[in-house]
Amino acid sequence: MANIVCKGLTKHYDGGPPVLHPLDLQIDDGEFVVLLGPSGCGKSTMLRMIAGLEGISGGNLSIGNAVVNDVPARERNVAMVFQNYALYPHMSVYDNIAFGLRRLKTPRQEIDRRVREVASMLNLDALLDRKPRAMSGGQQQRAAIARAMIKTPDVFLFDEPLSNLDAKLRAQLRTDIKRLHQRLQTTTVYVTHDQLEAMTLADRVILMRGGRIEQAGTPSELYHYPRTLFAAGFIGTPAMNFLPGVIERLADAVSVRVSAEAWTLAGSRFSTLRAGQSVKVAVRPNYVRISDGTGSADTLKMRGSVELVEMLGADALVTVVCSGERVAALVPSNSLPHVEANVTLEFHSRDLHVFDAQTEENLSLARGDETVRVGVERTISAVGTH
Secondary structure, three states: OOOEEEEEEEEEOOOOOEEEEEEEEEEOOOOEEEEEOOOOOOHHHHHHHHHOOOOOOEEEEEEOOEEOOOOOHHHOOEEEEOOOOOOOOOOOHHHHHHHHHHHOOOOHHHHHHHHHHHHHHOOOHHHOOOOHHHOOHHHHHHHHHHHHHOOOOOEEEEEOOOOOOOHHHHHHHHHHHHHHHHHHOOEEEEEEOOHHHHHHHOOEEEEEEOOEEEEEEOHHHHHHOOOEHHHHHHOOOOOOEEEEEEEEEEOOEEEEEEOOEEEEOOOHHHOOOOOOOEEEEEEOHHHOEEOOOOOOOOEEEEEEEEEEEEEOOOEEEEEEEEOOEEEEEEEEOOOOOOOOOEEEEEEEHHHOEEEEOOOOEEOOOOOOOHHHHHHHOOOOEEOOOO
């Protein structure tokens, strides 16, 4: 069993400030977990601690129910795939893949069988005699993955393996890695700053910020139920719209004033908002549409002038300036307004999020919602989470 458990795990260098604050984390056997976040958030440091390449300043790290704080990297039975491929340039693909087994003095016939097996999985059969310099970036990265696979590790670790590739190759390698995990079901920890990679690959995403876990859950949970302003802004393409507002109350009626608009907020999830409270309201561009006059009574609207139209294929991103605020709408590209045209944008109140301007917490999460409850009660938690 290759589960990973971190309890109070911390990291700092030479008595300096913490790079990784005390955190608790559990990754189940066979799970694909992505550590996501901006540069400097601690995700690669955590990965290297799991690999045994970084010392642990505090807390315990267990792999397969055994504490490995003082276990050397070579004895942890983990395999790591790096960003820069790390292939031996003077060796063929075959020899690069076989290198680890030869060091273990595995019989030659067994090495050959396993090399050809993993090469077949990753479409490297015709490239086994090539040197790395005669291969594309995507082929080199597949060779690096094959070299990690062949040792049949308990845990796969990926440190931003696709960041050096172009968009087409990244998409192809994402598919290869996903299929590989579905076939092998090996516990996998994958580090990236690319939220698209995280959303497409992960069983669970661990969003990190400043050495802490900001939010953890399935890709769907993070997308639909961001718990903080940071999570809402980091997850999702195109980026979420954020607008400053102030809460107004009249008896039991709750509304938010945003620029020239006053929107009524119906529903129990807005009932705790306080009059005069400064907030940021947010809605994703794919929930915003250009009004055709058929909106329902609880549709929220903004009026403005089209500033920019960006073609994305079947859809287009239309940016509208509404009372000095820019709002983006993702709309079908077969019927687009002209730049400087006056339009009305609308969206449903159920798609609106309200964040406290001071604490940055999402004030509009339905606490009784089962999906939110599951997200909060996952076996991942963080000490001092924002």
